[in-house]
Amino acid sequence: MANPITQVTLKNDMKVMLKEIHTAPIISSWLWFRVGSRDEPTGKTGISHWTEHMQFKGTKKFPANKLDKAISREGGSWNASTSHDSTRYYETMPADKIDLVLRLEADRMQNSIFNEKEVASERTVIISEREGSQNEPMFRLGEAVQHYAFRVHPYHHEIIGDVADLRTITRDDLYTHYRRYYVPNNAVLAIAGDFETKSMLKRIKELFERIPKGAAPPRLARPEPEQKGELRFSMEGPGETTFVQLAYHSPNATDPDYFPLQVLDSLLNGASGLSNKTSRLYRALVDNGYAVDVSGWSDASIDPYLYRITITNHPKRKPEETIAVLDAEIKKLQDELINSDEIERAVKQARAVFAYGSENITHQAFWMGYTAMFSTYGWFTTYLNKLAKVTPQDVQRVARKYFQSSSRVIGIYIPKGNGG
Amino acid sequence: MAIPRAKPSLPGPKDIYQVVLSNGITVLARSNFNSPSVSMGGYLPAGAIFESDQKLGLADFVASSLMRGTQTRSFDAIYNELESVGASMGFDSGVHNTSFGGRSLVEDLPLLLKLLSESLQTPTFPKDEIERLRAQLLTGLSIRAQGTSEMADMAFDQMLFDGHPYARPSDGFPETIQSITRKDMREFHRLFFGPRGLVIAIVGAIHPRKAVAEVERVLGGWQVPGQVEAQVLPPHRLIKKTLKRHHTIAGKSQSDLVIGMVGPARKDPEYMSASLGNSVLGQFGMMGRIGDAVREKSGLAYYAYSSLNSGLGPGTWEVNAGVNPANLKNVIDLIGKELRRFVKHGVTKQELTDSQANYIGRLPLSLESNRGVVSAVLNIHRYDLGMDYYQRYEGIVRGTTRADVLEAARKYIDPDRLVIATAGP
Numbered sequence: 067m068a069n070p071i072t073q074v075t076l077k078n079d080m081k082v083m084l085k086e087i088h089t090a091p092i093i094s095s096w097l098w099f100r101v102g103s104r105d106e107p108t109g110k111t112g113i114s115h116w117t118e119h120m121q122f123k124g125t126k127k128f129p130a131n132k133l134d135k136a137i138s139r140e141g142g143s144w145n146a147s148t149s150h151d152s153t154r155y156y157e158t159m160p161a162d163k164i165d166l167v168l169r170l171e172a173d174r175m176q177n178s179i180f181n182e183k184e185v186a187s188e189r190t191v192i193i194s195e196r197e198g199s200q201n202e203p204m205f206r207l208g209e210a211v212q213h214y215a216f217r218v219h220p221y222h223h224e225i226i227g228d229v230a231d232l233r234t235i236t237r238d239d240l241y242t243h244y245r246r247y248y249v250p251n252n253a254v255l256a257i258a259g260d261f262e263t264k265s266m267l268k269r270i271k272e273l274f275e276r277i278p279k280g281a282a283p284p285r286l287a288r289p290e291p292e293q294k295g296e297l298r299f300s301m302e303g304p305g306e307t308t309f310v311q312l313a314y315h316s317p318n319a320t321d322p323d324y325f326p327l328q329v330l331d332s333l334l335n336g337a338s339g340l341s342n343k344t345s346r347l348y349r350a351l352v353d354n355g356y357a358v359d360v361s362g363w364s365d366a367s368i369d370p371y372l373y374r375i376t377i378t379n380h381p382k383r384k385p386e387e388t389i390a391v392l393d394a395e396i397k398k399l400q401d402e403l404i405n406s407d408e409i410e411r412a413v414k415q416a417r418a419v420f421a422y423g424s425e426n427i428t429h430q431a432f433w434m435g436y437t438a439m440f441s442t443y444g445w446f447t448t449y450l451n452k453l454a455k456v457t458p459q460d461v462q463r464v465a466r467k468y469f470q471s472s473s474r475v476i477g478i479y480i481p482k483g484n485g486g
Numbered sequence: 487m488a489i490p491r492a493k494p495s496l497p498g499p500k501d502i503y504q505v506v507l508s509n510g511i512t513v514l515a516r517s518n519f520n521s522p523s524v525s526m527g528g529y530l531p532a533g534a535i536f537e538s539d540q541k542l543g544l545a546d547f548v549a550s551s552l553m554r555g556t557q558t559r560s561f562d563a564i565y566n567e568l569e570s571v572g573a574s575m576g577f578d579s580g581v582h583n584t585s586f587g588g589r590s591l592v593e594d595l596p597l598l599l600k601l602l603s604e605s606l607q608t609p610t611f612p613k614d615e616i617e618r619l620r621a622q623l624l625t626g627l628s629i630r631a632q633g634t635s636e637m638a639d640m641a642f643d644q645m646l647f648d649g650h651p652y653a654r655p656s657d658g659f660p661e662t663i664q665s666i667t668r669k670d671m672r673e674f675h676r677l678f679f680g681p682r683g684l685v686i687a688i689v690g691a692i693h694p695r696k697a698v699a700e701v702e703r704v705l706g707g708w709q710v711p712g713q714v715e716a717q718v719l720p721p722h723r724l725i726k727k728t729l730k731r732h733h734t735i736a737g738k739s740q741s742d743l744v745i746g747m748v749g750p751a752r753k754d755p756e757y758m759s760a761s762l763g764n765s766v767l768g769q770f771g772m773m774g775r776i777g778d779a780v781r782e783k784s785g786l787a788y789y790a791y792s793s794l795n796s797g798l799g800p801g802t803w804e805v806n807a808g809v810n811p812a813n814l815k816n817v818i819d820l821i822g823k824e825l826r827r828f829v830k831h832g833v834t835k836q837e838l839t840d841s842q843a844n845y846i847g848r849l850p851l852s853l854e855s856n857r858g859v860v861s862a863v864l865n866i867h868r869y870d871l872g873m874d875y876y877q878r879y880e881g882i883v884r885g886t887t888r889a890d891v892l893e894a895a896r897k898y899i900d901p902d903r904l905v906i907a908t909a910g911p
Contacts, residue, residue: 089520090854091492122772131782134771139840141847160847161492187785195788197739198808201634260492304737306628340574343565353562358622378625411570418572418591421523425855484631484736 071434071443072263078279080250082270083434083443085258087427093259094158094431097171098439100254101247102151103225104369105286112227113235113243115148116192120240121155122146123184125177128170130184136166143428148225151368152439153247158428161260165269171255172273175248185237193233196226203303203479204311204376211311211477214297215372219290249280256435259427290315290370298476305481308379310388313475314468316373319366319440325452326460327364327373327468329412333404333461334395335362335375337415339422347375350395356380356388368440373468385478399465403458413454420450496853499873502863503694509681509708513701514863515694516687518856524595524690524697525856526602527587527864531716532678534581534656541666543658547623548671549579553601554615557608561615564601573598577605581651582716582798584679589856592691596700603704606679611671623663630657634742634909635808637733641907642744645729646802650722680710685867689859719799722748725903733909741811741910745821746804749898752796752869759886759894760803761794765841766833766891767824768792768805775828776805779820786813786820798868803898811910818906826901832892845883849876 071085106113124130137144140163146155157167199205209224216222226232255270293315317323336342342361343352351357359378365371375392379385423429437445503515534545553575554561568575568590575588575598586606590598630636640655647653686705688697725747750757768776773791780790790807805825809817833841852858853876866875 088492090495090850092850092854131771131778135840138771139843139847141844141849141851143848143851158851160850163847187782190785191781191788194740194786194808194810197810198788200739203632304735305632307625307632336569337572340569340572341565341576342569344562344569349562352622353618355618355621358625378629380621381625382621415569415572418523418594421521421591422589422855425518425521425523425857427854 072267073443074267076250076271076275078250078275078277080274080277081254081438082267083254083256083438084263084266085430085434086261086263087258087430088260090427091161091260092158092427093161093164093257093261094156094428095164095167095171096154096156096256096431096435098152098154098254098256098435099247100151100252100285100439101153101283102149103223103227104150104220105247106220106223106227107286109231110235110239110243111223111231112192112225113231113239114153115225115227116188116232116235117240117244118146118148118153119188119192120180120185120244121174121178123181123188124179125173126179127173127177133170136170140166142167150221150225150365150371154435156428156432164261168269168273172277175250175253176277178244180237180241180244182237185240189232192226193229196229196232199226203305203307203309206303207301207309207311207477207479210299210301211313211374211475212372214299214475214477215293215313215315216290218288219369220286220288221290221369221371246280247283249283250274250277251279252283254435254438256431256438258431258434293473296471296474296476300478300480302480302482304484306381306483307481308385309479310377310379310385311477312375312389312392313372314470315370315473316364316468318368318370319445323464323467324366326456326464328453329409329456330399330461330465331362331364331373332412332415333399333408335360337412337419338363339419340415346395347392350391351377351388354391356383356391366440389476393471396465396469400462400469404461406458409454409456409458409461413450416450416453496849496876496879497859497863498877502866502873503698504873505698507681507702507706509706510683511681511701511705511708512685512867513698514685514687514867515697516689516859516863517692517694518689518859519691521856522592522691523589523856524592524688524692525587525589525860526598526686526688527585527857527860528684528686529583529585529864529868530679530684531582532584532674533579534654535651535717535719536674536678536714539654540662541670542654542662543623543656544666544670544674545579545584546657547619547663547666548674549577549584550619550623551611551616551671552577552605552609554619555610555612556604557610558604561612564605567597567601571597575601580656587860595688595692595697599700599704603708606705607708609675611668613668616668616671620663623657624660627657627660627663632735634735634738634740635806637735637909638742638744638907641731641733641909642746642804642905645731645907646725646746646748646905647722650720652722652799677712677714680713681705681708682710682713683716685864687860687863689856689863722800725905728902728904728906730906731908733907734911735909736911738911740808741814741908742806742808743814743818743906743908744804744806745818745904745906746802747899747904749794749801749803750796750894751799751801754796756890756894756897757796758882759890760898762838762841762845762883762886763828763833763891763895764792764794764803765844766837767828770837770841770844775824776821779824780807780817784820786817790817814908822901822904825899825904829895829899829901832888832895835888838886838888838891842883842886846880849879
């Protein structure tokens, strides 16, 4: 975090974030668009992710099958992904080859072809991707939990979309989506690595500033009404293992409560990126034989999302017994103040995780663009300070506010044996 | 345009510090002061090769138990020390070795090494912890039984290496995990754990000599006079005709398939030729020729690629794909066609040049993090590649010819003697 960053808005309102890091001859570029599965109306679910796939299918200058080879030939690593809130494309390259990436990204921001035949072939690829995910009980359970948790807000469907829509979305639907959202005023280009800011910015302006600004893309915003009463469901499937997922509605990343909840998460389920064997839920559930595994996580999201806890139930326990033990742990957090050294521990854990991340240039470029999707880069640079300012009273308050059984969803996957 | 300033920093004899302690432990260390963190990793020759068929999964069970309690610390105390400072550590096992790895802020390296040393030297295999772990392993096996890729992989190894240690899953079977006792675990630890053959690499914000001194302090006094030597791997049988097996898992929407054969060991002279050939076949760009035929042109799979898995003994050269059950035959035929083309015509000049450039260009990326460098220096040691391997790497890659690739392809791939494993509905 020591290196300062340069932030510039181009004439077409495209945002550029640059961070010089001269530890290795590598540059990582991340191009972000403010579009994700949350922007998809019913009937078009999965269109953002499918558009992301089509961005690898070529432009006139970089035809399909040539563009992937062009990057690989230079030893680059590249990929893309779609989330609820955003779509991002990254390339990490030897530093002297970065110009290829800039030319490619500037070109495919406006000139992707979306050939009819490629659309047809990608339709079956994505359905195959979904079929692979559906093989996993946890995907099926997570999808259903999300569906129960969001009746109104478009966070309710899986990023990959529903098969009904994957079968009917047309080439023109995809192209319209692309043209609407892939405009410079909806994009953030974040680059970190071994370059000189002045010359890098000059080249970015040459390539990107001439792309015309588009109409401000719409964002779907249908706030989820408050959930009144616990929703609990079970689903059946093959296997011998019972899984439980609990989801509590949690605030978005810019809400002041987000940071006390990060401390709470570290107490309940361990710090992100580390083992969790001394977390409260591991001790209560796994050490005491109610579960064989437990984990928890939340996303830094634009709108309020979910804090989820996933449990692999012990074969000798009923899921209801496990949930009762979990409830007792949550009640403890609501009734008793935690020690301030537990907060210090959470801060030290986060400091270590930040240090591991700073070994990697790709990771540093990611964080610049990622935070720009829901806040500013300051969100990242002040993260440790904000965590350190959390008090035991804050943690108790958010435990009481968000961990209400009346506003949660519980999904239970009941295995029906290996016969299916 | 951007002017690169940093120089490639490839590990080499000048900056990898290597010391063999008096008890036989090899320590490799390299500095990286770009971040206040440190990574360590290593291995010792205590793998599944020593297990009987009846106790399959024993090495794995032992590796998972090492941090469940030592003579001085309980399971909870060990993890409390680690997690309180944001450090992590873990053990794993394979056919040949038990391996370990961890990372921490550099100020906590002494703690990390102390816990490593205790876990290696004085594990107590506490009864309650072992039973808890057994339940976890058994649940892991029932989840494995539902995994199409896991079960296809298992069927593949069983057919390819029938009668050889590589045929056996190192996580065992439910009945073998049930049969393993604490006595078995203690005995395994007593016989096979010791300093001989142990290698540890440390990379991060520490001077190499200091890193070696830290290791010496906690592991330098470890002596195990009766430590059993690593076993020699028996030869594997040759495949005489194409073998097929389908493992049925009901209720699944996708099948996985593995098609392959035996590949070179990492030390074999054909390794680089086979590896570059494999890049063309199923890696380069969007998964090479296989990805192009199965995914890009036919839209039949989300993933379809080939890989070369080379280690101490014979490796595997395999093609993996996840496909709709209705398309299985179609995809198998497409892959078979690509394999025939590959052994008949080899690779084009352009394809080879592309993959060579990719190998050379991506090297700094793989050596960026401390973990990446730990893995690189361990590989140098494990496979006798020479301390200057990464400095000679470009020459080795560029020196590989189309004829070398074709020769390696023909040596290992016979499209009429394949092993084809599938799992799904």
